[in-house]
Amino acid sequence: MTDIYFDHAATTPVHPEVLQAMLPYFTTVYGNASSTHGSGRQARAATLHARETISQFIGCTPNELIFTSGGTESDNMALFGAAAAGSHKGKHIITSQIEHHAVLHACEQLEKRGYEVTYLPVDKTGRIKLEHVQQAIRPDTILISTMYANNEVGTIQPIDDIGLMARDKGILFHVDAVQALGHVPIDLSRLPVDLMSFSAHKIQGPKGIGALYAAKHVKLEPLLYGGNQERKRRAGTENTAAIAGFSKAVQIIDRNTYETRQKLEKLRSEMAAKLQQALGREQVVINGHPVERVPHILNVSFPGISTETMLMNLDLEGIAAASGSACTAGSLEVSHVLKAMRLEDEITRSAIRFSFGPSNSLQEIDKAVEKIATVVQRIRN
Ligand SMILES: Cc1ncc(COP(=O)(O)O)c(C=O)c1O
Structure with a gap:
């Protein structure tokens, strides 16, 4: 025990207020958020409210947020989505040796599909050196992906500086912020970041729900095809209860x-x-x-x-x-x-x-x- x-x-354990916020969507408001009847409209209203709450907390617009099944899917969507959409420009990606496997294994898979990946080293404290990023950038680099905070040692990366370098060269910048949300202030209206991954179960929310921030200008090939949910970027019936729980978890962090x-x-x-x-x-x-x-x-x-x-x-x-x-x-x-x-x-x-x-x-x-x-x-x- x-x-x-x-x-x-x-x-993390689910916060009691999160559980309470989720319950109605299992019992009374069980409609499909895409249905046009009352129950569906109520479910849709809940997802819209959640989208607004979360996007406000991280400083983006509601349409820039795509709900996913968690950090792993968000990372995969960012990498595969940006790689596929940018392949006409180049096939080189930069990441670091200390990423979560959701990024590292996705990169290995991309290598099998003809992409080249540079895995940046880190120093003894787990920080990426800016000069290494600079040296790794090539004319065919289309994406840089680094984590905000490392899940094993907690080290924070200089994402402002890496983002500015990426922006200067017209390279997309993805940040895995799964361990940063709630622990580091995140304001996407000011950060030079194009894609950012989040997960609810690290912040007292439920498992199996997360989000990917994709800035308006970012083109992504979807991972999942099907219905028109998430503005055709992620098909599948919305997990309304989990989305409501994620939103409540964010409100709790905001409050405290x-x-x-x-x-x-x-x-x-x-x-x-x-x-x-x-x-x-x-x-x-x-x-x-x-x-x-x-x-x-x-x-x-x-x-x-x-x-x-x-x-x-x-x-x-x-x-x-x-x-x-x-x-x-x-x-x-x-x-x-x-x-x-x-x-x-x-x-x-x-x-x-x-x-x-x-x-x-x-x-x-x-x-x-x-x-x-x-x-x-x-x-x-
Ligand atoms: C840095 C980081 N990225 C991604 C993930 C995967 O998130 P999820 O468990 O929501 O798929 C984790 C989970 O431990 C993580 O710590």
């Missing part, structure tokens, strides 16, 4: 942005400080950028204790945490993010991600640190 949930970067950020920052800094106090500074290595980072992710290495052993022991103690490593054939592979950061082997093989949410408390931090200290000492002895 999980007692302490420190895995909010993987997913400042307090939530302060709280998460406090939880993160207390956890880091208390772990170092309990175990000694050299036994607790914090990964990622010290300043350019989101407040909810703390990636820590416990040198000498493998990620696998640590996660198993934390689970036994009722603490849910994560690693960025994929489990293949029963053992953990080293995370591609930490590998790209070129940290020492000892560090990459012992990294654990703790990620916090608004429902966590300082008491939980104290309890977790105590348990972790016991686990570490037990394993080391």
Whole structure:
């Protein structure tokens, strides 16, 4: 049984107000948003309201928002959609080595289809260097795709600067903002970004719903063909309940942005400080950028204790945490993010991600640190 949930970067519990906002669309307002009768019109009104709420929060117009099934689909739609629409101009794409697999595996697939992809390196804190972006740009580059905040170490990328470079060369710029929404202010009316991906389940919304921002001028080939939904950019009956939930989750962040950020920052800094106090500074290595980072992710290495052993022991103690490593054939592979950061082997093989949410408390931090200290000492002895 999980007692302490420190895995909010993987997913968050649905906020009770979100659940309440969703319920009518399962029970009373179950019409199809494309139907012309009363129930359909009510469902449509809910999606319009949600589109307005979310677009206002991120500073775009409602028509620039396409509802999708989540971050993965948004990333795929941005990459495949922009690649197909821009292939007459060129077939070169730039991304980074530390992207989420929703971007990396889509890029691998694009390579199989004749596109060329440059995977930018990052420094030891997980940041892309602007000079590397500059050097990678070619006359046939059609798209640059980088994440806003990394899901394993929390490092924030210099997206303003990358976006300006892209704009200067007439290259489309896609940003995966799945881990940034709610944690970093996003104002698309000012950001030099053409496409941006979002997901609701990272912000106390339901799973299986997200959005892609596509600026008015962006041409995208759809991934899905069928009905005329989403202005023919994404066919399929709208998931009204999930869309209403996503909208409510955004309203909740909007209402509490400042307090939530302060709280998460406090939880993160207390956890880091208390772990170092309990175990000694050299036994607790914090990964990622010290300043350019989101407040909810703390990636820590416990040198000498493998990620696998640590996660198993934390689970036994009722603490849910994560690693960025994929489990293949029963053992953990080293995370591609930490590998790209070129940290020492000892560090990459012992990294654990703790990620916090608004429902966590300082008491939980104290309890977790105590348990972790016991686990570490037990394993080391
Ligand atoms: C940075 C990033 N991009 C994309 C995704 C995929 O989002 P979803 O789970 O909504 O498909 C995730 C989920 O962990 C993520 O962290």
